[in-house]
Amino acid sequence: MIEAVLFDFNGVLVDDEPQHCWALQRVLADEGITLTREQYYAHYLGLDDRTGFVEAYRRAQRTLTTEVLKHLVEKKSKLYLELVSTSLRMVAGAPEFVRDAGRQFRLAIVSGALRREIDAVLSRTGLAGDFETIVAANDVPRSKPDPAAYLAAHDALNQRRPIALDRCVVIEDSLHGLEAARSAGMPCVMLTTSHPSQTLQGRGAALVWESLDGHRANEFAGL
Template identity: 40%
Template sequence: MARAVIFDFDGVIADTEKVHLDAFRKILAPEGVEILEADYFEKYLALDDKNFFTTLLRENGRDAGAEKVADFVKKKSLVTSEMLENCAFFEGALDLINSLAEARFPLAIASGALRKEIESVLVRGGVADCFSFIASAEDCEKCKPAPEIFLYALKGLNSSSTLSPPASARECVAIEDSSHGIAAAKAAGMKCVAVTNSHPAEALLSADLITLSLREIDAEKIASF
């Protein structure tokens, strides 16, 4: 039986993936680096900002030194913060978060987004207080599909919530939107619900449950895992 839920953020709670793509494009345009939308969603979606810039610069034969990448991450954060002020929430996401919190499920975020980006959107959605812990890009070196960020989120959740005894990975349900995210959750030993916000169902077949919308998921269904 599930005792805790860990959400991805971009593409699950908020419709922010294209916001990030537009911000990446704006920062990389002076370098002459183009990013096709199909490539972004297929190849780069799970990368945090640091790894995204490093990968794209290297693939295009540009300097990918640590100082330059750090500068790009900083510039992209400023651009993204402005764009996120008007981002939309996915159908059913806020209702699910609130219903899980009301059912006393400890909740966490495990995301490659920056902490301040996550927090600002959660506050705007009125659900920031529903989450006991946020694991963000600043916390882990390895991106999904590595399980590191989910394991870190679980550790933080056990430390900052009222879970007693501590929840094990097999008692956690992760909610994801990408194959890399699913792989990370499964590698961490968690069950995974995948929502088709960013990819079609056939790309998410390794999930334990696939849904077209989080409106179709409720606390009772989560508890049944």
């Protein structure tokens, strides 16, 4: 029986993957590295910024120092926050679904975004107080598809009140996130906000939804 819902953030609660893509493209372009939209959605979606920049430099056969990496992450975050300050949009049905789920389950956010980015968005949506715990990129040493972030969220929930791994359901939009959830031993519901449904079929998702709109948390009863 499901007891907790663990939400990814970008592409699940907030419809901001295009802003993340553009900000990453802009920062990499300033470094002489080209990133197409197709490459972003195929290889970078679901990665935290640190891992994304490391991967971009690896593919470009460029050396990336720790100091430069820190600068790039800060630069992208600033661009992203500027973008969402004027173009913030929630995933269809997200606020209603969060409030419905909160009446039945414990809630958490597990994201590759920086904590300040999550806090900035939540403060504008009225959802900041709905989540028992938040795990951001700053909180774990490894990005999805590693299960570290989902295991950290489970640990935080479990310390407050015991809960089994398989009683936490994940909602994701990226293939890296799906892999992380499954590696953590948690069922995963996939949204088609970033990948078409045919891409998600046969990959082990418990359910595939177009968005959160029209869905209720009691649909997790059979998981």
